[in-house]
Amino acid sequence: DWNMIEEIVGSALNRLNKSLHDRPVRTRLPDSLPLLWIDAVLMEQVLVNLIENAIKYSPPGSPIDIEASSLAASFRLTIVDYGAGIAKDQVDKVFQKFYRCHPESEQGGVGLGLALCKVIVEAHGGCITAGNRPGKGAEFVIELPFPHAPPAPVEAETGEG
Ligand code: ATP
Numbered sequence: 733d734w735n736m737i738e739e740i741v742g743s744a745l746n747r748l749n750k751s752l753h754d755r756p757v758r759t760r761l762p763d764s765l766p767l768l769w770i771d772a773v774l775m776e777q778v779l780v781n782l783i784e785n786a787i788k789y790s791p792p793g794s795p796i797d798i799e800a801s802s803l804a805a806s807f808r809l810t811i812v813d814y815g816a817g818i819a820k821d822q823v824d825k826v827f828q829k830f831y832r833c834h835p836e837s838e839q840g841g842v843g844l845g846l847a848l849c850k851v852i853v854e855a856h857g858g859c860i861t862a863g864n865r866p867g868k869g870a871e872f873v874i875e876l877p878f879p880h881a882p883p884a885p886v887e888a889e890t891g892e893g
């Protein structure tokens with residue numbers, strides 16, 4: 733379906749309301765964002781997983797930044813936290829199933845959240861990358877091809893007309 737990213741971000745934040753406590757979530761979503769041809773339920777899950785990680789891997793009370801922008805050929809959504817970030821040699825591995833940077837830490841988890849994000853984003857023809865922002869923490873960037881178009885309808889011969 734055609735969906736507004738603002739609404740998907742909003743419902744993901746709603747779902748995480750309790751675990752956010754009093755964290756500032758700073759969203760920068762320009763007014764003129766295009767409608768996107770995406771599965772709202774799955775894309776909401778991607779955001780929930782990324783925001784959950786931002787909460788889990790950064791100090792209590794530190795901000796989370798969510799920014800959207802539309803580029804010439806793609807749409808970009810960025811989630812940034814103010815935690816320790818991800819070691820350079822691990823930024824590509826975090827999307828692997830069951831991969832955890834600190835498996836012995838008391839932070840619980842299975843290591844599937846990001847693997848699922850990757851599957852969902854790639855099913856939409858997009859890509860997701862992990863990195864670090866200087867002076868900040870981890871940064872996850874989702875890029876979806878633009879313009880988005882629904883798949884061509886299958887023309888059924890109805891014999892009408
Ligand atoms: P779960 O399956 O419950 O999501 P998880 O959070 O450990 O478990 P992923 O979400 O797939 O698994 O993340 C994989 C690993 O990447 C994490 O264990 C953590 O080490 C690292 N990671 C993910 N997000 C961040 C982040 N925002 N900052 C620092 N490290 C992160």
Ligand code: MG
Nearest residue numbers: 785841845846
């Ligand atoms: Mg996770």
